[in-house]
Amino acid sequence: MPSLNRDKARRAAAHPDRPGEQCRGEPTRYAPVIDRGRCEGKGDCVEVCPYDVFEVGRLDDADFARLGVLGKLKALAHRRRTAYTPRADACQACGMCVVACPEQAIRLTER
Numbered sequence: 054m055p056s057l058n059r060d061k062a063r064r065a066a067a068h069p070d071r072p073g074e075q076c077r078g079e080p081t082r083y084a085p086v087i088d089r090g091r092c093e094g095k096g097d098c099v100e101v102c103p104y105d106v107f108e109v110g111r112l113d114d115a116d117f118a119r120l121g122v123l124g125k126l127k128a129l130a131h132r133r134r135t136a137y138t139p140r141a142d143a144c145q146a147c148g149m150c151v152v153a154c155p156e157q158a159i160r161l162t163e164r
């Protein structure tokens with residue numbers, strides 16, 4: 054399981070396109086949303102999030118069923134690994150996950 058990676062987190066923090074509120078977002082106001090068709094479950098988001106929002110696990114059956122044919126093939130190729138956000142309420146909108154995700158699978162949304 055990936056855990057916080059200080060080098061990756063530093064790079065994400067310095068990224069010029071980092072969206073959000075620089076970690077000053079009020080908890081529960083923002084949340085990351087993951088595009089299941091893009092996520093490959095390798096966990097860069099887990100490695101950079103300072104608030105431990107993400108967890109990589111098995112793509113559940115309902116999310117798998119919603120994918121198109123190509124998405125299903127891609128998910129199977131990645132052993133149905135994907136990121137979930139069990140602690141989304143802790144997000145403070147630092148935007149680091151958005152710029153760290155190699156698949157551009159994360160959007161930071163205002164709830």
Ligand code: SF4
Pocket residue numbers: 087091092093094095096097098099109135136153154155156157158159
């Ligand atoms: S960094 Fe992006 S592709 Fe990787 S597990 Fe997280 S959401 Fe998925």
Ligand code: SF4
Pocket residue numbers: 073085101102103104105106143144145146147148149150151161
């Ligand atoms: S924007 Fe939210 S979910 Fe993404 S890394 Fe920052 S605190 Fe974590």
